[in-house]
Amino acid sequence: MHDPGTQRRLGSFTDPTAAQIDEVVRAANAAQSRWNDCTPLVRAEVLHEVAASIRERRRLIAELLTLETGKPFKESADELTWSASALDYYAEIGRHSIGTIHGTAAAGQTQFTIKEPMGTVVIVLPANFPLLLMMWSAAAALAAGNSVVVKPSENASLTTLVFAEVFAGLGDGLVQVVPGGADAAKQLVGHRDTHMVAFTGSVPTGRAVAQVCSETFKPHLIEASGSDAFIVMPSAPIEVAARAATFAAFLNAGQVCTSAEKILVHEDVYDEFVAAIVRNTEALRIGHGLDRVDIGAMENERELLRVERLLARAVEQGARVLTGGSRPELDGELANGFFFTPTVIDGLTAEFDLYGEEVFGPIAPIYKVSSFDEALELTNASPYGLGSTLYSTDIREIDRAQREIVAGMVWVNAPLLDNDAGPFGGRKLSGIGRQLGAEGLDTFRHSKLVMIDPACSEQDFWWFPYQDDEAW
Incomplete structure (x- = not known):
């Protein structure tokens, strides 16, 4: 593991053996049985203590997160805050309800649904977002009575291992971190004694995970990719919209699944908007995440080279670079870092290769549209459907956007916001299933219908022998 801003070595890990992973799974299942025996109230109290521990260790872990992933310290610290918030949220709703009493369908019976954990x-x-995405799933899974085995990214394993220390009070085996490569992930996903998989990553790997899970009908949550639209209409305050688009495109150097990657701007305000976003972009400070910067290094060299290829292909097809478009000239150790200057491009159409790609880097592609209908058409023609943003003060456009955009989330004048109480997830190639909210808790629970006749009565209204007057 290396600091992507300097390429300094931070540490290393050894891939686990198959026997070690088997032992991890055995320990997880044993711990899950003990954890599920606890009352929801006890589980809630313990999870609140873990959330408090996250807040106490916030600055230390955020520093390590910045060193390992390159993001600015402010973004790392926010990630810890949001992780603790998700845990507090699920600690409470995990004990709010464990089932539902139904109006009976047969006199004298009691009929109800109970919720049970998946297992491991x-x-x-x-x-x-190695910690936040972990907690969006782990908090809900733990609140529901499950145990958790985490396979972190190879580019964030050190941070995840240190972060896992906050779970020490939960006892051995309940939350475990298994660093390693693809082989470790494959064994955990396909293991006969793991019971549910929550995956976040690329479309090809998400498909592979879903295929393995399908062999045993193992429940799975897939959050794959996004290439979100950001629509700007004439009624919007253009300076505000441009500032919002700058943030939505370049947060975490654009390495966000809900980044603004199709900025669709109405022709009537196009020139004004482009001038504003270029001005905002050129003011961004780039450098090491522990300095006073807005943009840090990208995660690794592979991602940097991929973004350079995407940009080169867009330029080859006719795109125009308005600002950025190259690696910055930085001094000292930073000259070795995986930095890319925030870049704004225009002159694009839906025929460009970039339109069907997930950029996942510091590039803001701008498309000119002539109407709101055209903006909706381009938005929904994307193979992805994670989120989308509209900047408008026209109530008719706002109403149509929330009804007609095919995506899991629609932000109107409030880009990229999350809410622990509201579901996060996408449609089409962006994945299947939901994190956060009540839906996120049920993602990690089985539903079991129970019907009880305490009188053990004969149910002649439908048992054999059938009555003669009911025959043809």
Whole structure:
């Protein structure tokens, strides 16, 4: 593991053996049985203590997160705060309800649904938000009575291992971190004694995970990719919209699944908007995440080279670079870092290769549209459907956007916000299932219908022998 801003070595890990992973799974299942025997109230109290521990260790872990992933310290610290918030949220709703009493369908019976944990949940993670995405799943899984085995990204394993110390009070085996490569993930996902998989990553790997799970009908949550639209209409305050788009495109150097990657701007305000976003972009400070910067290094060299290839292809097809478009000239150790200057490009159409790609880097592609209908058409023609943003003060456009955009989330004048109480997830190639909210808790629970006749009565209204007057 290396600091992507300097390429300094931070540490290393050894891939686990198959026998070691088997032992991890055995320990997880034993711990899950003990954890599920606890009352929801006890589980809630313990999880609140873990959330408090996250807050106490916030600055230390955030520093390590910045060193390992390259993001600015402010973004790392926010990630810890949001992780604790998700845990507090699920600690409470995990004890709010464990089932539902139904109006009976047969006189004298009691009929109800109970919620039960899946068992051992495997969480496979990327490096862009390694702790937050872990907690969105782990908090819900633990609140529901499951144990958790985390397979972190190779680019965030050190941070995840240190972060896991906050779970020490939960006892051995309940939350475990297994660093390693693809082989470790494959064994955990396909293991006969793991019971559910929560995956965040690329579309190809998400498909592979879903295929393995399908062989045994193992429940799975797939959060794959996004290429979100950001629509700007004439009624919007353009300076505000441009500032919002700058943030939505370049947060975490654009390495966000909900980044603004299709900025669709109405022709009537196009020139004004482009001038504003270029001005905002050129003011961004780039450098090491522990300095006073807005943009840090990208996760690794592979991602940097991929973004350079995407940009080169867009330029080859006719895109125009308005600002950025190259590696910055930085001094000292930073000259070795995986930095890319925040870049704004225009002159694009839906025929460009970039339109069907997930950029996942510091590039803001701008498309000119002539109407709101065209903006909606371009938004929904994307193979992805994670989120989308509209900047408008026209109530008719706002109403149509929330009804007609095919995506898991629609932000109107409030880009990229999350809410622990509201579901996060996408449609189409962006994945299947939901994190956060009540839906996120049920993602990690089985539903079991129970019907009880305490009188053990004969049910002649439908048992054999059938009555003659009911025959043809």
